[in-house]
Amino acid sequence: xxxxxxxxxxxxxxxxxxxxxxxxxxxxxxxxxxxxxxxxxxxxxxxxxxxxxxxxxxxxxxxxxxxxxxxxxxxxxxxxxxxxxxxxxxxxxxxxxxxxxxxxxxxxxxxxxxxxxxxxxxxxxxxxxxxxxxxxxxxxxxxxxxxxxxxxxxxxxxxxxxxxxxxxxxxxxxxxxxxxxxxxxxxxxxxxxxxxxxxxxxxxxxxxxxxxxxxxxxxxxxxxxxxxxxxxxxxxxxxxxxxxxxxxxxxxxxxxxxxxxxxxxxxxxxxxxxxxxxxxxxxxxxxxxxxxxxxxxxxxxxxxxxxxxxxxxxxxxxxxxxxxxxxxxxxxxxxxxxxxxxxxxxxxx
Numbered sequence: 001x002x003x004x005x006x007x008x009x010x011x012x013x014x015x016x017x018x019x020x021x022x023x024x025x026x027x028x029x030x031x032x033x034x035x036x037x038x039x040x041x042x043x044x045x046x047x048x049x050x051x052x053x054x055x056x057x058x059x060x061x062x063x064x065x066x067x068x069x070x071x072x073x074x075x076x077x078x079x080x081x082x083x084x085x086x087x088x089x090x091x092x093x094x095x096x097x098x099x100x101x102x103x104x105x106x107x108x109x110x111x112x113x114x115x116x117x118x119x120x121x122x123x124x125x126x127x128x129x130x131x132x133x134x135x136x137x138x139x140x141x142x143x144x145x146x147x148x149x150x151x152x153x154x155x156x157x158x159x160x161x162x163x164x165x166x167x168x169x170x171x172x173x174x175x176x177x178x179x180x181x182x183x184x185x186x187x188x189x190x191x192x193x194x195x196x197x198x199x200x201x202x203x204x205x206x207x208x209x210x211x212x213x214x215x216x217x218x219x220x221x222x223x224x225x226x227x228x229x230x231x232x233x234x235x236x237x238x239x240x241x242x243x244x245x246x247x248x249x250x251x252x253x254x255x256x257x258x259x260x261x262x263x264x265x266x267x268x269x270x271x272x273x274x275x276x277x278x279x280x281x282x283x284x285x286x287x288x289x290x291x292x293x294x295x296x297x298x299x300x301x302x303x304x305x306x307x308x309x310x311x312x313x314x315x316x317x318x319x320x321x322x323x324x325x326x327x328x329x330x331x332x333x334x335x336x337x338x339x340x341x342x343x344x345x346x347x348x349x
Contacts, residue, residue, distance in 0.1 A: 015052060271319055274298070
């Protein structure tokens with residue numbers, strides 16, 4: 001199982017962080033919120049700007065969960081189609097080559113699911129299989145790679161595409177003045193990515209998915225997720241995430257690698273989800289990483305923010321295109337998300 005390419009699609013509406021802070025201050029100062037504290041929280045996430053599903057002025061019109069979710073469906077189909085087209089072009093494949101499409105998101109709901117709408121939009125084959133996955137949050141990019149690779153082990157002559165569309169701005173609760181919501185409003189952005197994977201019997205150029213491991217941490221469901229309310233998705237974001245990273249990740253990674261006959265010394269590259277500055281610092285500390293090991297992850301966080309499940313795929317794409325590791329070397333893909341869980345994917349370049 002090999003990763004042939006990663007496509008991407010970012011909304012045309014880009015706002016720098018200063019502009020977004022100004023818009024939030026204008027809205028929340030009406031509620032007597034401490035706007036200086038808001039600015040400090042937004043600056044501390046180290047995000048320079050973000051792409052938005054809609055033009056900034058249109059968000060005031062989203063007066064219900066229905067309106068926000070309708071916007072999600074419309075924009076998700078557009079961005080998902082662009083991401084798939086970009087990935088297929090890079091892999092030198094056509095839409096008719098897709099045998100199985102995996103679709104992941106945590107920022108909107110649809111039945112038929114978005115992958116079905118994409119099948120119509122792109123005229124995919126009628127015998128193409130679909131697996132929509134909802135609710136894994138930031139974990140889903142790495143988990144989706146693992147599940148697509150699992151499928152291709154059984155069907156080594158086929159092509160699987162993992163599509164992630166996350167439109168975090170459409171989930172924002174504008175009347176929620178909790179610290180988690182304020183932080184989320186400064187951290188999360190919008191975008192889509194599509195990883196194209198091919199089985200062993202297909203010609204390939206990309207890294208091999210050697211193995212994967214899912215790790216579930218019992219009784220940690222309050223660390224991250226959504227509270228689903230009449231107004232939509234209300235963010236659950238605990239300050240315990242960096243602590244969980246420090247407590248668990250090192251031993252999880254070491255055990256996973258040991259089961260593959262490897263150790264941390266064998267890992268020459270890291271593809272990590274940009275969960276936020278404190279999470280990345282905890283990862284660097286726990287794994288004792290070199291200073292530049294997560295350079296592409298930090299760069300992604302600064303340039304577009306945290307795109308939930310799409311982010312780790314963007315970092316994977318940057319690694320493929322700009323800093324491809326030496327042939328034969330090993331890499332580790334890592335993400336964490338609601339559950340609370342880790343997903344580890346071992347790559348061989």
